[in-house]
Amino acid sequence: RTSGSRALRAVAAAYIELFKNTPLLLWIMFTFFVAQLPPIGAAVLAFTLFTSASVAEIVRGGLASVPHGQYEAARSQGFSTVQTYMLVILPQALRNMVPALLSQFVTTIKDTSYLWGTGIVISEDGYIATNAHIIEGAYSATVTLYDDREFEALLVGIDGVSDLAVLKIDAEGLTAAEFCSDQVSVGDSVAAIGNPLGAELRGTLTDGIISAISRDIPYNNHSMTLLQTNAAINDGNSGGPLINMHGQVVGITNMKMKAANASGTGIEGIGFAIPVSTIKNVVDELIATGTVK
Numbered sequence: 001r002t003s004g005s006r007a008l009r010a011v012a013a014a015y016i017e018l019f020k021n022t023p024l025l026l027w028i029m030f031t032f033f034v035a036q037l038p039p040i041g042a043a044v045l046a047f048t049l050f051t052s053a054s055v056a057e058i059v060r061g062g063l064a065s066v067p068h069g070q071y072e073a074a075r076s077q078g079f080s081t082v083q084t085y086m087l088v089i090l091p092q093a094l095r096n097m098v099p100a101l102l103s104q105f106v107t108t109i110k111d112t113s114y115l116w117g118t119g120i121v122i123s124e125d126g127y128i129a130t131n132a133h134i135i136e137g138a139y140s141a142t143v144t145l146y147d148d149r150e151f152e153a154l155l156v157g158i159d160g161v162s163d164l165a166v167l168k169i170d171a172e173g174l175t176a177a178e179f180c181s182d183q184v185s186v187g188d189s190v191a192a193i194g195n196p197l198g199a200e201l202r203g204t205l206t207d208g209i210i211s212a213i214s215r216d217i218p219y220n221n222h223s224m225t226l227l228q229t230n231a232a233i234n235d236g237n238s239g240g241p242l243i244n245m246h247g248q249v250v251g252i253t254n255m256k257m258k259a260a261n262a263s264g265t266g267i268e269g270i271g272f273a274i275p276v277s278t279i280k281n282v283v284d285e286l287i288a289t290g291t292v293k
Contacts, residue, residue, distance in 0.1 A: 116195055116235075118237055119239050121176050123176050128167045130165050131165065132160050133238065133254070135167070145174075157292075163254050178248045184275075185213070186209075188250075190245075191205050191206065191231060192232070193243065194239075195240070206233075208230040209229065209231075210229055210250075211270075213227055225278070226255075226272040227274075230271070231271060232271070239254070251273030253272070257270035
């Protein structure tokens with residue numbers, strides 16, 4: 001009974017120390033993910049993690065980091081070899097290696113997720129305007145031009161209030177878009193260009209009209225004044241141009257109306273775009289200072 005009480009205290013102390021030294025957010029993320037898996041899925045995940053070379057190295061490092069004195073101290077208190085490893089050595093090793101293991105796991109998840117969007121070349125030397133909601137939370141961005149050249153993009157500036165962002169790629173001699181300086185009117189013919197649903201439909205053009213101007217639409221706890229259009233807009237169109245019949249940009253598409261139900265079904269023919277008057281002011285300030293005051 002005394003040995004069991006000592007073992008219980010050792011386990012409690014080891015795991016209290018483990019949780020104290022591990023970022024809570026990582027524990028929550030890892031626990032939530034594993035909780036969604038069926039037992040076979042959790043087993044496969046564990047096998048995959050612990051049989052990969054990099055993770056195995058982390059495990060070896062965690063075990064090697066436990067001082068040998070802890071083994072001797074546990075044995076001197078009457079713990080068996082199995083009790084010593086299960087109640088002392090492994091918890092200590094786990095405390096040392098869990099942050100690295102979870103970093104490996106979270107990085108893998110990040111590396112396999114991505115978002116598609118659209119952008120507008122606004123200068124010959126590689127400045128590109130797009131939507132902020134495409135860029136927010138991303139750790140990298142790749143730009144594919146109309147001629148299939150790919151560039152890693154740098155973030156110049158981002159403004160969540162206007163939902164605009166500016167990227168920069170290392171390119172010269174690009175054809176910059178022309179922005180319309182005239183006020184648009186209801187009934188004007190327009191077309192939306194973008195990458196709806198991903199790469200397979202890249203460069204899709206849909207046409208329609210300006211359905212309304214100066215629509216005040218709630219967005220992220222504030223209101224945006226937007227153009228309304230019936231040109232088809234889908235996921236992947238965000239950040240793309242809404243152009244007039246002269247090929248001039250009159251807006252940047254950024255959202256569409258969706259049904260207020262669990263499925264969030266899209267409502268066709270009600271899309272929105274940020275008007276040129278907003279784009280010019282925000283983009284100029286982002287390029288100059290990286291932020292909007």
